[in-house]
Amino acid sequence: MADTAKPKGGTARASASRRRGRKDTSPGLGDEKPEVLLDYYRQMVFVRQFEQRTGQAYTQARIGGYCHLNLGEEATVVGLMTALQERDYLFTNYRDHGYAIGKGMDPKRVMAELYGRSDGVSKGWGGSMHMYDTETRMLGGYGIVGGQLPLATGAALAISYRGGDEVVMCQMGDGTTNIGAWHESLNIAKLWNLPIVFVVINNFTGMGTTVEMSSAEPDLYKRGAAFRIEGERVDGRDVLAVRDTASRLIERARTEQTPFLLEAWSYRQKGHSVVDPAKYRTEEQRDEARSEENDPIRIFGEKLAKAGLLTDEQRDEINASVKAEVAEAADFAENSPHPDVSTLFDYTYASPVPNESRRMPADPVFAE
Amino acid sequence: MSVITYRQALRDTLRAEMVRDENVLVMGEEIGVFEGSYKITEGLLKEFGPRRVKDTPIAEEGFVGAAIGAAMLGLRPVVELMTINFSLIAIDQIINHAAKIYGMFGGQTSVPMVIRTPGGGGQQLGATHSQNIELFYSFIPGLKVMAPSTPAEASSMLRAAIRDDDPVLFLENLGLYNSKGEVPEGYAEPSNDNVATIGRAGVTREGSDITLIGYSRMAMVATQVAEKLAEEDISVEVVDLRSLRPLDRQTFVDSVKKTGAAVICEDDWLTYGIGAEIAASIQEGAFDYLDAPVRRVAMAEVPMPYAKPLETAALPSVESISTAIKETLSAVGKRVG
Numbered sequence: 077m078a079d080t081a082k083p084k085g086g087t088a089r090a091s092a093s094r095r096r097g098r099k100d101t102s103p104g105l106g107d108e109k110p111e112v113l114l115d116y117y118r119q120m121v122f123v124r125q126f127e128q129r130t131g132q133a134y135t136q137a138r139i140g141g142y143c144h145l146n147l148g149e150e151a152t153v154v155g156l157m158t159a160l161q162e163r164d165y166l167f168t169n170y171r172d173h174g175y176a177i178g179k180g181m182d183p184k185r186v187m188a189e190l191y192g193r194s195d196g197v198s199k200g201w202g203g204s205m206h207m208y209d210t211e212t213r214m215l216g217g218y219g220i221v222g223g224q225l226p227l228a229t230g231a232a233l234a235i236s237y238r239g240g241d242e243v244v245m246c247q248m249g250d251g252t253t254n255i256g257a258w259h260e261s262l263n264i265a266k267l268w269n270l271p272i273v274f275v276v277i278n279n280f281t282g283m284g285t286t287v288e289m290s291s292a293e294p295d296l297y298k299r300g301a302a303f304r305i306e307g308e309r310v311d312g313r314d315v316l317a318v319r320d321t322a323s324r325l326i327e328r329a330r331t332e333q334t335p336f337l338l339e340a341w342s343y344r345q346k347g348h349s350v351v352d353p354a355k356y357r358t359e360e361q362r363d364e365a366r367s368e369e370n371d372p373i374r375i376f377g378e379k380l381a382k383a384g385l386l387t388d389e390q391r392d393e394i395n396a397s398v399k400a401e402v403a404e405a406a407d408f409a410e411n412s413p414h415p416d417v418s419t420l421f422d423y424t425y426a427s428p429v430p431n432e433s434r435r436m437p438a439d440p441v442f443a444e
Numbered sequence: 445m446s447v448i449t450y451r452q453a454l455r456d457t458l459r460a461e462m463v464r465d466e467n468v469l470v471m472g473e474e475i476g477v478f479e480g481s482y483k484i485t486e487g488l489l490k491e492f493g494p495r496r497v498k499d500t501p502i503a504e505e506g507f508v509g510a511a512i513g514a515a516m517l518g519l520r521p522v523v524e525l526m527t528i529n530f531s532l533i534a535i536d537q538i539i540n541h542a543a544k545i546y547g548m549f550g551g552q553t554s555v556p557m558v559i560r561t562p563g564g565g566g567q568q569l570g571a572t573h574s575q576n577i578e579l580f581y582s583f584i585p586g587l588k589v590m591a592p593s594t595p596a597e598a599s600s601m602l603r604a605a606i607r608d609d610d611p612v613l614f615l616e617n618l619g620l621y622n623s624k625g626e627v628p629e630g631y632a633e634p635s636n637d638n639v640a641t642i643g644r645a646g647v648t649r650e651g652s653d654i655t656l657i658g659y660s661r662m663a664m665v666a667t668q669v670a671e672k673l674a675e676e677d678i679s680v681e682v683v684d685l686r687s688l689r690p691l692d693r694q695t696f697v698d699s700v701k702k703t704g705a706a707v708i709c710e711d712d713w714l715t716y717g718i719g720a721e722i723a724a725s726i727q728e729g730a731f732d733y734l735d736a737p738v739r740r741v742a743m744a745e746v747p748m749p750y751a752k753p754l755e756t757a758a759l760p761s762v763e764s765i766s767t768a769i770k771e772t773l774s775a776v777g778k779r780v781g
């Protein structure tokens with residue numbers, strides 16, 4: 077069920093306490109099979125531990141560049157990815173590790189990409205922000221805020237052009253909804269009746285700027301209205317609510333050939349990136365983001381436990397086996413070779429070019 | 445051989461490629477119902493329908509990006525940007541995405557698309573509508589930038605651009621659309637495979653005294669200069685760059701080795717411009733052969749004025765280029781007519 081709780085606008089502080097005061101309105105576990113529920117739980121734990129390990133490796137300088145994690149957003153990630161069918165396509169922003177794994181990419185190769193190694197999903201050319209895999213139809217993490225929206229719209233155009241029945245999901249953050257590409261893409265998607273679901277992960281901040289500071293209409297799911305795109309909001313802490321809402325919109329996009337907008341409230345536990353101590357957050361905001369009450373894994377784990385589906389031993393067992401698997405991914409990455417420098421010029425053009433200046437720094441343009 | 449306009453060559457070739465390949469579609473502002481601001485897409489909507497001829501909203505970033513995404517899934521969109529000036533709205537999609545997607549994902553997906561767009565001054569369109577900013581795109585690895593100067597080039601190069609697996613900026617020039625030239629028989633046949641090699645410059649006129657290098661409209665002007673100076677017994681070799689990235693340095697460097705002198709003419713601003721790259725390449729590749737410093741004739745470095753005499757003065761002309769050639773030759777004591 078979609079949670080359509082309506083914040084009244086106003087200051088960041090006011091809305092933060094409003095959110096915190098919110099009761100968990102999720103519908104429980106429904107009649108979902110225990111093994112499916114446990115699998116979701118395991119996937120969420122996997123994303124959590126993978127990201128923790130990633131943060132560690134980053135701090136040890138095993139991983140370079142920027143590094144944006146999904147910590148706290150695991151229910152949203154897993155809910156969205158289990159709603160998306162294998163044949164459907166995914167575009168994300170730079171906060172993409174969890175999505176890449178959720179879409180079916182091999183975590184070992186995701187980790188190898190973070191390490192910049194040749195077994196990485198993008199052969200070490202992309203890094204944290206640019207996971208890509210044709211096979212599992214994860215069509216990329218993108219580092220320019222909003223840059224993925226026109227691309228995802230175009231992918232949906234190609235599907236529609238060919239009369240296919242795939243759907244594109246385009247993930248983004250709340251801060252993305254104010255950039256030109258957002259407006260242009262939603263408009264085009266509706267004009268051309270494209271099968272795409274735009275998903276806004278509302279973690280209430282783009283870096284340090286709150287939604288209320290950046291969006292004149294902070295109820296983001298309403299902002300499709302200008303384009304006659306139906307929007308819904310879901311509690312992103314609730315994996316089943318996310319899955320069900322997303323599935324429903326995905327199937328409607330598929331059958332009705334029209335775009336939808338989904339906003340998922342989610343809690344980014346840490347700073348914007350690994351190195352960001354999030355000093356801009358007030359104590360209240362920090363508590364809110366990290367509170368047990370908002371931790372999707374704890375919420376789901378307790379529900380499962382109450383329903384007698386997850387014992388303490390099972391939880392420990394899942395934690396331990398995930399830990400081993402994540403360690404294996406890190407080992408794999410550690411041992412994967414660095415890309416050979418001789419491949420430096422391999423990926424500039426898909427069609428070969430004559431006369432391309434393939435020179436290393438300081439080489440002459442015209443070698444005799 | 446028949447003689448047709450540059451516009452006609454583009455239109456017929458575009459149509460032929462759409463007949464040949466179902467994956468080719470055209471997108472842009474006013475290209476369907478309006479049949480194109482410059483009528484390159486005339487008749488296409490009637491023939492192919494709105495599925496393959498897509499009128500877009502005025503949202504350059506949105507539809508250029510959509511073409512990129514569609515290309516990632518194997519379509520071959522040919523986007524028309526009304527003029528290159530508006531490509532600035534889409535520059536993030538072109539530079540950060542079209543150019544990078546093949547590389548940053550380790551070669552897993554390419555972006556087989558074409559952006560056709562006219563540019564250039566001389567039409568009294570003022571500062572924001574008279575620019576040649578191909579430099580921005582020529583600077584970027586991952587993009588290919590083509591700038592044909594004749595109807596025959598327009599045809600074989602557009603065919604090459606559409607069939608190429610990389611994103612191609614295909615630069616037209618308002619001053620060329622009505623220019624005429626010979627095209628080979630069958631140029632408009634879907635089965636035609638007269639496909640230019642992207643990244644090959646051409647020596648379009650042989651000469652022995654000096655090399656004159658240009659592209660797009662300036663390659664056409666360069667030919668006029670050479671014809672005029674021939675009457676004064678100055679033998680000018682003309683090199684048409686045709687492609688700005690990849691850049692065929694060898695062809696113009698070989699020509700300079702032969703003539704010993706070079707003038708570059710370009711329709712854009714001088715400082716940091718394409719002529720600067722050409723001059724540097726000549727210096728690296730043919731320094732020992734040069735009898736005189738390389739000269740560049742470019743647009744005046746001002747925002748383009750509207751008033752006709754000012755605009756005319758701002759643009760390189762047959763006269764200003766001829767003068768530069770004569771001065772270069774006299775500097776080394778070569779005869780100057």
Ligand SMILES: Cc1ncc(C[n+]2csc(CCOP(=O)(O)OP(=O)(O)O)c2C)c(N)n1
Binds near residue numbers: 219248250283
């Ligand atoms: C066009 C652009 N402007 C600025 C940035 C720098 N930047 C990177 S992430 C970010 C915040 C985006 O926030 P949001 O869209 O809410 O996504 P989240 O980080 O919450 O996933 C900014 C400003 C960028 N990458 N691209």
